[in-house]
Amino acid sequence: MAWSDPEFAPESPPVRTRLWVVAGAGAAACVGAMWLAAHQPAYRPTEPDAALTLVVGASLLGCGLASWRARPENRLGPVMVVTGFAWFAGLLSVASVPWVYTLGSGIQYLWLLGIVYVLLSFPSGRLSRRTGRLMLAGTVLLVLTQVAAMLYGNKAGLRCAGCPTNVIQVFHDNQKAQNWLNLQRMIGAVFETSVIVLLVRRWWRASPAHRHAIAPVVIAGCATLAALVWTVTFDLLGDPLGALPAEIWFYTTATVPVAVAYVMLQRRLARGMVAGLVVELGEPHASTDLREALARALGDPSLQLAFWLPAERGYVDADGLPVTLPEDDVERRSTIVARDGEPIAALLHDPVLEHNAELVQSVCAAASLALENERLQAELRARLADLQASRARLVDATDTERRRIERDLHDGTQQRLVSIAMSLGLLQSKLPDQAEARPIVAETREALALALAELRELTHGINPPLLAERGLAAALDELCRRAGLPTRLALEIDRRLPDRIETAAYFVASEALTNAAKHSHGNEVQVLARDHGRTLTIDVADDGIGGATAAGGSGLRGLADRVEALGGSFTVSSPPGRGTTIRAEIPCA
Amino acid sequence: MRVAVADDSVLLREGLSRLLQEAGFDVVGLAGDGDELLELVQRTGPDVAIIDIRMPPTHTDEGLRAARVIRERWPAIGLLVLSQHVNARYALELLSAGTDGVGYLLKERVSDLSELSASVNQVGRGGSVLDPAVVAELVGRRRQAGSPLEHLTERELEVLALMAEGRSNHAIAERLVVTDHTIEKHVKNIFGSLRLPQSPDDHRRVLAVIAYLNGRE
Secondary structure, eight states: OSSSOOGGGGOOOHHHHHHHHHHHHHHOOOOOHHHHHHHHHHOOTTOOOOHHHHHHHHHHHHHHHHHHHHHOOOOOHHHHHHHHHHHHHHGGGGGHHHHHHHHHHHHTTHHHHHHHHHHHHTTTOOHHHHHHHHHHHHHHHHHHHHHHHHHHGGGGTTOTTTTTOOOOOOSSHHHHHHHHHHHHHHHHHHHHHHHHHHHHHHHHHHHHHHHHHHHHHHHHHHHHHHHHHHHHHHHHHHOOOHHHHHHHHHHHHHHHHHHHHHHHOOOOOOHHHHHHHHHHOOOOTTOOHHHHHHHHTTOTTTTHHHHHHHHTTTTEESOOOOOOOSSSSSSOEEEEETTTTEEEEEEEOOOGGGGGGGHHHHHHHHHHEEEEEEEEHHHHHHHHHHHHHHHHHHHHHHHHHHHHHHHHIIIIHHHHHHHHHHHHHHHHHHSSSTTTTHHHHHHHHHHHHHHHHHHHHHHHHOOOHHHHHHHHHHHHHHHHHTTTTTTEEEOOOOSSSHHHHHHHHHHHHHHHHIIIIIIISSEEEEHHHEEEEEEEEEEEEEEEEEOOSSSSHHHHHHHHHHHHHHTTTEEEEOOSSSSSEEEEEEEEE | OOEEEEOOHHHHHHHHHHHHHTTOEEEEEEEHHHHHHHHHHHHHHOSSEEEEEOOOOTTTSSSHHHHHHHHHHOSEEEEEEEEESOOOHHHHHHHHHOOOTTHHHHHGGGHHHHHHHHHHHHTTTTOOEEEEHHHHHHHSSOOOOOOOOOOOOOOHHHHHHHHEEEEHHHHHHHHSSSSSHHHHHHHHHHHTTTTTOOOOOOHHHHHHHHHHTTOOO
């Protein structure tokens, strides 16, 4: 569906004229039927009275016209109008003129086919191949059995002793006529029952949104057909309950067109929903969930929203994750909401809403500002997710680079220096005890040992080997043992965590311990490292003078960046005179 | 004494081999990683294996693992593990399974011919060797106030460190230029202050001392 659906073309004058003509004909049919009913002989005890007959016909005509006007593209309106005329045409069978009576009797059940057509084709107005075949079979059988009965019987043979003469009687066998009528009743009962089964099955298989849409029609239809089956059954048994069953199905039949028209006219009711939506979205302090509100207004709980990102030329959900719009999907449809030619969002919804496109359009129009708002938020979240990912990549890149430098130093410079030390050792052993060069070699070896020690400290600081090899718990244990201030460590970690998390946690503790030793003037430090399953927390608390801050140029700022890049939080609490506590929380699920 | 050498750096294992030969050891073969070393040890049955901790394929602690395997299969072979880092934890792990014939030294330490020779001999004879830098780190660790170590004199701390390095009373006496008897008195005092049981065996007391220093006793 797109914005400019031809369904919403304004009503054209010819259509309006045609509707007025049909309405006039309908009114005439009503008057005619009333006249016929008023002159009906009192010899048909099982037929409901004239007023009820009129109600059913008028309901079909009126609701048919209303639906036709609301949905000119949909066949259901015209079909209901035709059914209304067929209903009144069936009343010709109460006329006293023989040929009129005969004609009316012949076609008196065509209206039933109209009702069944409406029920089976609702809401699209089109039959599937299978339901089409069922309809055709029902039509042929009901008309043929009626005509067959009328070829054989007359008056009492057609269960109407006081009726005018049947003008198409050819054979004179009232018993056969009765048999044909009984067969017709039985076929009718089977036909109606299968339609009930079809409707119930369709209901059973429908999505929630579809059920919501077809509920009134399915209920009215099933009630009508059930009442009809009941009536036919009693008819076969000789009407032990008199006119009661027929009266009941007259009432239920009258509700079918009302139910259809109700659903078809829902766009008017929907306007009320849309107005409610506008009010709801306009509330200044509303913490309205836009999706919920739209789902409610559209009657589709499965509704999903997707927002347009112009830069990526694609859609994302509210959390900024990419969404693909369904194409040629039987289960889902999408409607695009646009402003000034640019898409804002897409509604992913149940296909049944296609039959109510104007409601979707109104809802989209009402919510476009709110949708644009949500779109901006989704765009922001997508950007934030990108940013977060890029920060994490930067941290990873730094870690990789650190490991590479440490490795290069270990495999290159350190090895070379050790090898030089070995050569010097060899040289020293070869020098005679009194050689003048001896002190120089000894001096060089000492200088080399110093250089190696410094290099060792450097590589250890760049990438503590224990951290990579034995994990955070072992590395923290070692760190605390080597710390400048007496340090107590409480460890609650019994698994390896991802490298970047262990590295971040280690450097937090390391930097905090260095700061405590350098600046706190305290006596003792407590380190608490705990794996909570979803997060890892590191607390480093000293009992020094406090007054530390992460804002300055200290290493704390860099640590905060590192922890936040992993989606964690980093806090420094350092009230003057009451020690410094550094706390890092890092997600590690 | 027959020695096998394992180091992934050609430069270092050749250098080490030259030094060992210079010092009069019989170098039975050189290996580039743990598997090669095990194969070499099985083939040649050396008295001592000198093993670099960090070797391929993971470049972490293959040397330690190879040492553990050798200790399990051929307990008589002395193990001298070399590291480029002062890693007290690894040293303690190595020694915790028994200090007999086990040593842990920084790589550059073995560039001194006499030091190398003494360490290989000590390990080969079933003694233990712990690098002074590791011992210094263990002794230098900050402790809670009131640690018994605070009651030791400077001299006693010196003796304690030398004990931890694996030296005998006699070697300590030579190093500090005092009589054996003086050292025996110091050792008695130290064990008393730390409430450690006296151990007549020079080898076994290493473990007691370093375990104490590590704060795990």
